[in-house]
Amino acid sequence: xxxxxxxxxxxxxxxxxxxxxxxxxxxxxxxxxxxxxxxxxxxxxxxxxxxxxxxxxxxxxxxxxxxxxxxxxxxxxxxxxxxxxxxxxxxxxxxxxxxxxxxxxxxxxxxxxxxxxxxxxxxxxxxxxxxxxxxxxxxxxxxxxxxxxxxxxxxxxxxxxxxxxxxxxxxxxxxxxxxxxxxxxxxxxxxxxxxxxxxxxxxxxxxxxxxxxxxxxxxxxxxxx
Amino acid sequence: xxxxxxxxxxxxxxxxxxxxxxxxxxxxxxxxxxxxxxxxxxxxxxxxxxxxxxxxxxxxxxxxxxxxxxxxxxxxxxxxxxxxxxxxxxxxxxxxxxxxxxxxxxxxxxxxxxxxxxxxxxxxxxxxxxxxxxxxxxxxxxxxxxxxxxxxxxxxxxxxxxxxxxxxxxxxxxxxxxxxxxxxxxxxxxxxxxxxxxxxxxxxxxxxxxxxxxxxxxxxxxxxxxxxxxxxxxxxxxxxxxxxxxxxxxxxxxxxxxxxxxxxxxxxxxxxxxxxxxxxxxxxxxxxxxxxxxxxxxxxxxxxxxxxxxxxxxxxxxxxxxxxxxx
Numbered sequence: 001x002x003x004x005x006x007x008x009x010x011x012x013x014x015x016x017x018x019x020x021x022x023x024x025x026x027x028x029x030x031x032x033x034x035x036x037x038x039x040x041x042x043x044x045x046x047x048x049x050x051x052x053x054x055x056x057x058x059x060x061x062x063x064x065x066x067x068x069x070x071x072x073x074x075x076x077x078x079x080x081x082x083x084x085x086x087x088x089x090x091x092x093x094x095x096x097x098x099x100x101x102x103x104x105x106x107x108x109x110x111x112x113x114x115x116x117x118x119x120x121x122x123x124x125x126x127x128x129x130x131x132x133x134x135x136x137x138x139x140x141x142x143x144x145x146x147x148x149x150x151x152x153x154x155x156x157x158x159x160x161x162x163x164x165x166x167x168x169x170x171x172x173x174x175x176x177x178x179x180x181x182x183x184x185x186x187x188x189x190x191x192x193x194x195x196x197x198x199x200x201x202x203x204x205x206x207x208x209x210x211x212x213x214x215x216x217x218x219x220x221x222x223x224x225x
Numbered sequence: 226x227x228x229x230x231x232x233x234x235x236x237x238x239x240x241x242x243x244x245x246x247x248x249x250x251x252x253x254x255x256x257x258x259x260x261x262x263x264x265x266x267x268x269x270x271x272x273x274x275x276x277x278x279x280x281x282x283x284x285x286x287x288x289x290x291x292x293x294x295x296x297x298x299x300x301x302x303x304x305x306x307x308x309x310x311x312x313x314x315x316x317x318x319x320x321x322x323x324x325x326x327x328x329x330x331x332x333x334x335x336x337x338x339x340x341x342x343x344x345x346x347x348x349x350x351x352x353x354x355x356x357x358x359x360x361x362x363x364x365x366x367x368x369x370x371x372x373x374x375x376x377x378x379x380x381x382x383x384x385x386x387x388x389x390x391x392x393x394x395x396x397x398x399x400x401x402x403x404x405x406x407x408x409x410x411x412x413x414x415x416x417x418x419x420x421x422x423x424x425x426x427x428x429x430x431x432x433x434x435x436x437x438x439x440x441x442x443x444x445x446x447x448x449x450x451x452x453x454x455x456x457x458x459x460x461x462x463x464x465x466x467x468x469x470x471x472x473x474x475x476x477x478x479x480x481x482x483x484x485x486x487x488x489x490x491x492x493x494x495x496x497x498x499x500x501x502x503x504x505x506x507x508x509x510x511x512x513x514x515x516x517x518x519x520x521x522x523x524x525x526x527x528x529x530x531x532x533x534x535x536x537x538x539x540x541x542x543x544x545x546x547x548x549x550x551x552x
Binding site: 046049051052071075076077078079083089091093102103106107108150154 | 253257453454456457458459460461462463464465467550551552
């Protein structure tokens, strides 16, 4: 699903965010990406989203070499990836329903079909009863769940999350992780960047550790090398 | 005999499925356009004060050249409606033989540019002068008639250009000493109208440029305002076209709204002027009426400014939207 071949990323400032990163994530896998802040977790996710390009090396997602992705292809590539932000990035000028419907609206779905999908996604995250509200009125845990509903409404093959529980208390974090696990159970490949080591350990999944731009595979032990 | 129809029917069914697909795509594309158009219009109405101010600014920029254009075209129509004394007086050389004069009259009378001719011979002119001027005694002392024969030419053309070109032709004739045309003031009016139409063009160009820039800047601010939203929609797979569409429609609506207000303002202006102008012209025995743009003219003004608005938005979108990328 994801393949990094000797990927390095150096920013114009000279800072090397990733150096010689090599890893593969198989289809249907569930992995965590840990490391303290500034270790390059966000950069790695941005490379997968094609928000940044590697300084050297190649990134493949679903067999597609991202270095060869044209500007024209980029939107269609991104439609296959669900992205959950730490700050959820909901749009406060529209309802919960419209926020979740956004990816479908962009992809040009038939409105009736889109509405069914949106309600299914909201039902999945337990917020169907709040579809008409403005996300501003929701708690941060609920906002994050709306963000997740928006990320999965398009049924993407790959789900990325950047510190999805960063602003939540442990109990809410557990709920969120449970949601990710459920999506993984139906075949979605999941990669979550998190520095919440306790939570990562409890999930007992594959863990990739980033340290000073270098990646180590902690193969499901949950231990930090 | 049976094969060709079978072949055609197979071909038509073969084409039917893709055609439906193609139509379906077209319908969706149309629905997307409609959605963006309505959405951007609703956004404009959601901020009535800002939108109205922008529309009024547009309207002023449009109304100014429009008013000048209406003024010029009405003056032009008024000038055309006036009775013009187009008669050209040809003062012939006094030493021409009567046969030569007759030949000239015949040849001029045959020209299509000439409506009618009237010859006043030197003797007739003298008679007239003697009768009307009161200087008859002076003439008694002269040995010969000092007055030249005169030919009054009524041009067939009723445009200034036509009359002037006939006048130029007549002046160059060898028999003609002087060709006089009492048309100078009309020529001056026409020249002034030409200047004013040129001015409308220049002013229109400048204000069109201003319109494009103002709309471009307004769209630039709208883009900056929705920056966060643009980043999010790009991350969930929005194409450049999807992101640009609402802004392009916003530009279009700004242009169209400004044009409608400008049309309203100029129509109101005409209506207010119509009464006094009618009274003024009635005193000159004219039944001239002020003319507006009419429906077609109004339609083209709205269409033109809408396209200018679209152009301004387009430039702004090209300049600014591409640079907003998720980072």
